[in-house]
Each structure stands twice: as structure tokens, then as C-alpha cells.
Amino acid sequence: MRHDPMRDITRSAMRRAGIASSVEPQVAALHREAQWADTTRHPCTGVGDSRGDILAVVDSVQTVYDVVVIHTGCASHRKVAAESVGGAVERAARHKVTTYARREGAFYEFVPLAAETHGRLGREFMQLINALGARAAGSSRGQFTKQTFINGVCRELSVALCVYNAMVENAVAGFYARAAGDSFVEGLASPSAEVGDEASL
Numbered sequence: 001m002r003h004d005p006m007r008d009i010t011r012s013a014m015r016r017a018g019i020a021s022s023v024e025p026q027v028a029a030l031h032r033e034a035q036w037a038d039t040t041r042h043p044c045t046g047v048g049d050s051r052g053d054i055l056a057v058v059d060s061v062q063t064v065y066d067v068v069v070i071h072t073g074c075a076s077h078r079k080v081a082a083e084s085v086g087g088a089v090e091r092a093a094r095h096k097v098t099t100y101a102r103r104e105g106a107f108y109e110f111v112p113l114a115a116e117t118h119g120r121l122g123r124e125f126m127q128l129i130n131a132l133g134a135r136a137a138g139s140s141r142g143q144f145t146k147q148t149f150i151n152g153v154c155r156e157l158s159v160a161l162c163v164y165n166a167m168v169e170n171a172v173a174g175f176y177a178r179a180a181g182d183s184f185v186e187g188l189a190s191p192s193a194e195v196g197d198e199a200s201l
Helices: 002-017 075-082 087-099 123-137 144-180
Strands: 022-023 052-060 062-072 109-115
Touching: 002 022, 002 062, 002 087, 002 109, 002 123, 002 144, 052 075, 062 087, 062 123, 075 087, 109 123, 123 144
Parallel strands: 062 109
Antiparallel strands: 022 052, 052 062
């Protein structure tokens, strides 16, 4: 739910910085041994049908980016999140690197774009935003600064996380009410202004 907006905002920032991109590149097709682009499991690379989120050429380097959004409150991340600031998001980034490790014969670089639901961005994510800001500002002929670009992208990402966090919260709010109180009554599927249409309380 949070993943796609983060990917799309990143691609939008790339575009504003003058970088073309595509989505869901098939990793197997980015190896020199690949004989066709639509292979599902190449015999030499063994990477199967794994796909990244974004394929872009940045400074003449073909790069695959993959977005991951983690929630530090879930059981699998709580411990490492409590042990160090940013520990959970950095571990998620390392896991992505292990999953998409650049095989011999590959002609692409891999960059994980990790984020926490509460807003913290991983090191590589911030490095990319900084690089895009420098590139965009350098080509803007003084229309805006690098920091202005960076601030705008970070705001977009932050708002996207807030919106989708709220959607998740609203989706489970009914379960909280059901579990916390007595004599639970669901809301009507079709709102009504007529007295008597509501369920008996």
C-alpha cells in the first residue's frame, strides 16, 4: 500500500532531474548471458523472474532501484529498531542488497531504497535524493536550489507515508472498537438520514 506511492514519487523526482526511468525491470534480462528479455529463469544467472522497482541510467550507469517500506512496530523489526536509531531501515536495505546481489556478468548496479512507515529514509534513499537535487539544481539556471528540490521530494514522501498510515489506521479502527468495548454495533454500509434505519443499540 505504501510501496507504490514511494516508488512513483521517486520516479517523478528522477524525471524532474532529467533522468528517464522504467518500472519493474526484469533482473535476469540485465545480464550479458541473457539471450532474451522475457526469460523467467536464466540458466547462467539463476536470478529467476526477480524484478526491481525502477530502472534508470544515472551518470551513464544502468541502475536498478528497489523500494522497501518497513514498520518498526512489527515483531520482526522491533528489536533492531530499539537497539539503534535507523537500525531497522538499514537492515532492510542490507537484506535487499543480499537478495538482489549483483551477479558476475551483470551490467547494472543495484541500490535499495528503504524507508520506515514513520518517515525515516535509509542511507541510500537520502543519497539518491541528494544526487537528484544537485543534478536538478545544476540544470535549473538558478531557478531553485538543491535544498529546495530535496525539501520538496522529502515532503512528498512524508505526506505519502502519512496518508497511507492513516488509511491503515482507519481500516483497523473498527477492529479496535470491536475488541475494546461491549455491545459492538457496526456502521451502516449505506448511510441514512432516517431514524430507525440504524441497528438496535
